[in-house]
Amino acid sequence: MSWPTLQQLRYFVAIADSGSFSVAADQQFVSQPALSAQIKELERKLGVTLFERTNRGVLLTTHGVGVLKRARVVLREVVGLIEATMHDGKRLRGEIGLGVIPTFAPYILPDVVRSFKAAHPDAELRIFELKTNDLLDSLRRGEIDLGLLALPVFSDEFLCAPIAEDKFLLAMPSNHELAHTKSPIKLEKLRGERVILLEEGHCLRDQVAQVCQLAFSEPSEIQATSMATLSQMVAAGMGVTLLPECAEKVEAGSGRGIVTRRFAGQSTSRTIGLIWRRSWPFTEMFTDLAEQIGKNKRFSQTANVQK
Amino acid sequence: MSWPTLQQLRYFVAIADSGSFSVAADQQFVSQPALSAQIKELERKLGVTLFERTNRGVLLTTHGVGVLKRARVVLREVVGLIEATMHDGKRLRGEIGLGVIPTFAPYILPDVVRSFKAAHPDAELRIFELKTNDLLDSLRRGEIDLGLLALPVFSDEFLCAPIAEDKFLLAMPSNHELAHTKSPIKLEKLRGERVILLEEGHCLRDQVAQVCQLAFSEPSEIQATSMATLSQMVAAGMGVTLLPECAEKVEAGSGRGIVTRRFAGQSTSRTIGLIWRRSWPFTEMFTDLAEQIGKNKRFSQTANVQK
DNA sequence: CCAAGACATAACTAAATCTTATGATACTTT
DNA sequence: AAAGTATCATAAGATTTAGTTATGTCTTGG
Structure with a gap:
């Protein structure tokens, strides 16, 4: 089993949401090739193509849709962990x-x-x-x-x-x-x-x-x-x-x-x-x-x- | 918000389960200092001490208990994502x-x-x-x-x-x-x-x-x-x-x-x-x-x- | 009091990741 | 149509992160 990284999942969701590598790259404050590389790696690890690349942006494949749903759950859980841990109600x-x-x-x-x-x-x-x-x-x-x-x-x-x-x-x-x-x-x-x-x-x-x-x-x-x-x-x-x-x-x-x-x-x-x-x-x-x-x-x- | 890595969460769970850095290090096939460093980093990011270090191993702090529960959920979700994606029922x-x-x-x-x-x-x-x-x-x-x-x-x-x-x-x-x-x-x-x-x-x-x-x-x-x-x-x-x-x-x-x-x-x-x-x-x-x-x-x- | 076992620290090495520069391809505009 | 402008991919190099070995500190049991 080959584990994706949270960063790859974040990038994936950002691209899926924006429909574009370049836009997501700006959002995430990294260069567009960095996203290309990470998504390629994620696709290799999972063995599926997540995006259909066009010249006007990208589109989720059917596999991509499934992964997106689960990736969102994972990220939400992590955010939950962080927010629940990083304060005691009074102090951060x-x-x-x-x-x-x-x-x-x-x-x-x-x-x-x-x-x-x-x-x-x-x-x-x-x-x-x-x-x-x-x-x-x-x-x-x-x-x-x-x-x-x-x-x-x-x-x-x-x-x-x-x-x-x-x-x-x-x-x-x-x-x-x-x-x-x-x-x-x-x-x-x-x-x-x-x-x-x-x-x-x-x-x-x-x-x-x-x-x-x-x-x-x-x-x-x-x-x-x-x-x-x-x-x-x-x-x-x-x-x-x-x-x-x-x-x-x-x-x-x-x-x-x-x-x-x-x-x-x-x-x-x-x-x-x-x-x-x-x-x-x-x-x-x-x-x-x-x-x-x-x-x-x-x-x-x-x-x-x-x- | 500072994101932990999945690896840090995996290490954390392994240590919590084994009650020892050294044992977990063997399990994870990394050296014990690698775990020390990653857990230290995780603790820094979350702002809580996760383990009470003793000379006979480690014990979860109350914060550690809470994080452990959530970390397990995160890891389980990731495994779910992987297993759901990496096959179509017939082929891997x-x-x-x-x-x-x-x-x-x-x-x-x-x-x-x-x-x-x-x-x-x-x-x-x-x-x-x-x-x-x-x-x-x-x-x-x-x-x-x-x-x-x-x-x-x-x-x-x-x-x-x-x-x-x-x-x-x-x-x-x-x-x-x-x-x-x-x-x-x-x-x-x-x-x-x-x-x-x-x-x-x-x-x-x-x-x-x-x-x-x-x-x-x-x-x-x-x-x-x-x-x-x-x-x-x-x-x-x-x-x-x-x-x-x-x-x-x-x-x-x-x-x-x-x-x-x-x-x-x-x-x-x-x-x-x-x-x-x-x-x-x-x-x-x-x-x-x-x-x-x-x-x-x-x-x-x-x-x-x-x- | 010494030896063993536990985690921490330090210095160095290896690997993963990002950046810049460039390439390829398809639309858009002139 | 030719040029321009998006898009994502690729390549080479630099940077950052993570890991290793060696060593230190502290506690405990003999």
């Missing part, structure tokens, strides 16, 4: 996967990790930097257990809890004309400014773009691949940007050639929050955690939870 | 493990493989040379699916089917006084001869020793580690031995300095047979196979199935 333990979006990771992760460790000393955090969409996919498939991202997320597969509000600040080069303004800046001042955005795929880009629209401002053509690049571009005088408050200390600290100013009135912001699978037992663990992080955070002195 | 397919005892392997394996391939063209044989006890353990644990050994085996976990009788011949150096006898030799002639045996652990050793006892002959102190060594010892004049007929052509072919003679009367023999788990669906596949092998065998022209 073992290896917990946490996904964080790139525009939060460098700034608030330290606080999150600190609060997490305090609340769940027997758990071992494994952190993945993922953009919102990938994060949700990963969460859905059980590759990670917890996400740190900007709320809201509209999906009934998940539950979430807010941690704090993260206001947007105007960030400009030190020699900018608005740099010497003492009072909060009105949103309308954005009009006519070249606002640099992050590249596609970052939720922060969309949020900032939306604010620009609100101010009838046309964002710059220039795109930055990361917050670090973005702030350097601003420092270099290529334009201004809306910097999340949580990133202020790191990206606009003294001596970096960047000045930040708050906006006047009802300020625009994004909500920092935790998200997890609805199926996770004991949701309280995570709502409590979100509250603790909000309470003990250091990344932003002024932000306050908006209920 | 995929990777089939066959265990063969060392005193059969070199001589009758070719015939077995030939018959097997003819009957199950879509299956891929994977052959393991194992002494009877290890073979049965392997079979029990699903590492192999089929065994080729000397019957009878007393255990209701297994089913078996006879293939052929394998008579014992007297093998002696060409210059031996009995070498020129034309007629079958009486068993009593063994008395006084130095009969060389295989080393401990080979079932053939026990069978031959029993025959010697029957003939009131005291086996030699000398032991051979394999049939090949054994026949060379005989050729070198160190003694005589009882050679299974199936090995005659290979070990006592012309020019090897060994002469073989049949015994008179009701000849002593061992039964060549197939064995498999009782739980295997469609036993007919294997009884048919045993019959085919017996019918198409070439390793021994004179042997006949004794029903």
Whole structure:
């Protein structure tokens, strides 16, 4: 008897569900040849062809249908084993996967990790930097257990809890004309400014773009691949940007050639929050955690939870 | 979420069942540190200690008990998947493990493989040379699916089917006084001869020793580690031995300095047979196979199935 | 107090797995 | 039709995982 591996079964189910090696490969964060090889191996061990390969994807064979049903049972049992073991109702333990979006990771992760460790000393955090969409996919498939991202997320597969509000600040080069303004800046001042955005795929880009629209401002053509690049571009005088408050200390600290100013009135912001699978037992663990992080955070002195 | 591997679960169950890392390591044919490492990894991933290590073995912790129950379910489901997939009721397919005892392997394996391939063209044989006890353990644990050994085996976990009788011949150096006898030799002639045996652990050793006892002959102190060594010892004049007929052509072919003679009367023999788990669906596949092998065998022209 | 047996640790080796680059084939678009 | 763009397969090389042998630590029984 030749035993398949759980990984082969996971890959098989992912391909069967998506109907495509390539799509499943993206989902599973491996290359497509890796799947080809593993499925080939699985087929060899079982002695049946599982997929009918076409040029527009793949189709399950009759054998594939049978194996799929049983593979799902196996995987469900394993998930059951894991979920039943990795907590005692109050505290997590073992290896917990946490996904964080790139525009939060460098700034608030330290606080999150600190609060997490305090609340769940027997758990071992494994952190993945993922953009919102990938994060949700990963969460859905059980590759990670917890996400740190900007709320809201509209999906009934998940539950979430807010941690704090993260206001947007105007960030400009030190020699900018608005740099010497003492009072909060009105949103309308954005009009006519070249606002640099992050590249596609970052939720922060969309949020900032939306604010620009609100101010009838046309964002710059220039795109930055990361917050670090973005702030350097601003420092270099290529334009201004809306910097999340949580990133202020790191990206606009003294001596970096960047000045930040708050906006006047009802300020625009994004909500920092935790998200997890609805199926996770004991949701309280995570709502409590979100509250603790909000309470003990250091990344932003002024932000306050908006209920 | 961090996934355990099926291998870790198998190791875990083996250790839990045997109550010892070392014993389980032997069973699984890996070294004890390999188990230590895998269990450590499993414990890390789950965040619980599974065993209480003592100096007289190990004991399941309360967490261990819970995981054990679920791990069994997982493994059972996987076995179900495999067994449901790897045959269509008539023919096997995929990777089939066959265990063969060392005193059969070199001589009758070719015939077995030939018959097997003819009957199950879509299956891929994977052959393991194992002494009877290890073979049965392997079979029990699903590492192999089929065994080729000397019957009878007393255990209701297994089913078996006879293939052929394998008579014992007297093998002696060409210059031996009995070498020129034309007629079958009486068993009593063994008395006084130095009969060389295989080393401990080979079932053939026990069978031959029993025959010697029957003939009131005291086996030699000398032991051979394999049939090949054994026949060379005989050729070198160190003694005589009882050679299974199936090995005659290979070990006592012309020019090897060994002469073989049949015994008179009701000849002593061992039964060549197939064995498999009782739980295997469609036993007919294997009884048919045993019959085919017996019918198409070439390793021994004179042997006949004794029903 | 020593020897034996149990599991853990360390250093090294072997094997399984993944990645990148490339190939083959069939639709789609121009 | 020719070119382009999907698809999955294959190949070569790098990486990671798992396993082996040798050794250490601790307990127990003689």
